[in-house]
Amino acid sequence: MEKKNYTSQDVAEVAGVSQSTVSRVFAGNTNVSEKKRKKILAAAEKLGYKPNAHARSLITRKTMMIGIVMRNIRNPFYSAVLEIFHNRFSALGYHLIFINSENEEIQESEVTQLLEYNIEGVIITDALLSSSASEKFKRHGIVVVLFNRYTEQLESSAVFCDNYLAAKQIATYLVELGHQSFAFVSGPSDTSTTIDRLKGFKEVLQERGITNLMIEPGNYTFESGFKAAQELMTRNKNIDCIFCGNDIIALGVMDAIRTIGLRIPEDVSVVGFDNIRMAEWPSYSLTTWEQPLEEMVDKTVELLVSEIGDTNAQPQIVMMKGHLVVRNTVKSRK
Amino acid sequence: MEKKNYTSQDVAEVAGVSQSTVSRVFAGNTNVSEKKRKKILAAAEKLGYKPNAHARSLITRKTMMIGIVMRNIRNPFYSAVLEIFHNRFSALGYHLIFINSENEEIQESEVTQLLEYNIEGVIITDALLSSSASEKFKRHGIVVVLFNRYTEQLESSAVFCDNYLAAKQIATYLVELGHQSFAFVSGPSDTSTTIDRLKGFKEVLQERGITNLMIEPGNYTFESGFKAAQELMTRNKNIDCIFCGNDIIALGVMDAIRTIGLRIPEDVSVVGFDNIRMAEWPSYSLTTWEQPLEEMVDKTVELLVSEIGDTNAQPQIVMMKGHLVVRNTVKSRK
DNA sequence: GTGTAAAATGAATACGCATTCATTTTCTAT
């Protein structure tokens, strides 16, 4: 059993044609007679020939590779994101190089590796993009699109939910249902999602003259939500609603509250963000904000692909809406 | 702002040396004088040069790329698996091409694409490997290691938990606590995990002369667990324990049972498999079997890397143990 | 200083393919 990787030259010899013609067949070039095409395909089949993507990319300058950088793949929201991105890119013939950034910021070495592979674009989800990294990508003509994030400098395109507006609507909803004492469990304080969600929430409360808002830091994990809720409820027993930076925090918050012996929503209302699948599990049945995940991914892919084709495209910011999904974790207190 | 991708030739000209010498520096070859090395690095820095991985792989015949095929990334077990695999391979300088197989079996087109990229190895997790695909990989000298799976023909290495033994111990545990009426919610019936877990469970019951075992099909999702439990409990109200094919099924089963109005573990005991993080969430506190995830990944990586280096390595089967994690979903009925 | 071994260097080449350009073959209109 041979393990040799056959080349287009080998196929050409078996088929009795030139290497050029073999190449034309596999590049989808139409200028090949049907007779030779069949001969070539037969020879290729016999040899088990497949084109070498690396040699090809050297000439075409297309690698059909996209980098996707995530930090918290264990957050079900991002598992779903990854799945959908894969489906979309796969359909377009692109391949995904998966990078799980262990640190908040994407690391230099990770950037370098992506550069060496000449990826055509990169999607940054819940990791931070340093301006140094951003510049490197730009310098090498690699398209960057931020997903569920944006940077102030608007140096790369970004697709995200209007977190500010969503938080305002959630706050309004809670206020109008008669809640009095508010708490917010945040994600990392340097992420745009956290900043905007807090900002919108705070603003509405201020407008309504409500001052008792407690803010507890979290990091978008169940454990941080659990701890935050314990902390909050011991510091202030009057809290009657908690807005959580994301769903996974909300689940932790709910478990903590129940562990203390309080009931949801009778004693405390809880609202999440994302609408991950678990939010609708009967144990939680969480009222939350649904991000239009599929549409966000679609738009991201669309932006990325179009910018790959266009060397001097301008960065675009796409903000989506989403909507409140009412389940059973909020109670009217009027 | 130039967007040109500079080559080793460009660096050579700036540094006043030959292309060979530049290549030597970036390939880590030591035969370069310190003086020229510095000049070259300075020139490379100035130009923003980076080696081209594709051109390099053409010569070295090493792509440093590994394919990882998963089917159900939304199962938290596999999110964790992906994260750990990435960490390990990243440390070794390998890159991960992520494939989310939408079908049970890895598709021909996916195999072809991986082949064209000359990946050095592929890890198949919860997808099925057709013998046609397996043969293709083998034919092209691509190492295959199955993770949490194996095939009867032993044509590729595999790392998995001893599901048969684990299921036997779980069955024994339940029997000795005095349970009388058993149910099993399975995964897809053609996976080795399902087959072995069912086999071990069944055998112990037979040994003990217990015949009332109900088997309900599932597919390793929450929804399937939920539905299965509804079905089981309406068909047979006496069931006092349910062994679930994996944790995510178990969570669905628990929610269904509680929705019906029964209590866990007072009315029904539930046991899962995997020990995903959610299993220890207070809402569930699931008794389950822990798979030694990190060790399994480590072993898989070790096997893969060693087989990459050794063209005629023999397939190895590595079976690990794991252990029961007792929480609060099983009650003694004696 | 000379002679020799070792280290450093550059020219040339190959990796596998797509593409350009020149040439040959086939097709169409008359």
Add this chain to the structure above:
DNA sequence: ATAGAAAATGAATGCGTATTCATTTTACAC
């Protein structure tokens, strides 16, 4: 049948690198 256009083909070339081989430079012992 023949001119002319169109299609098909092959030879040659280059993508960016690592590596071999021959040559030059340096280091070292005497």
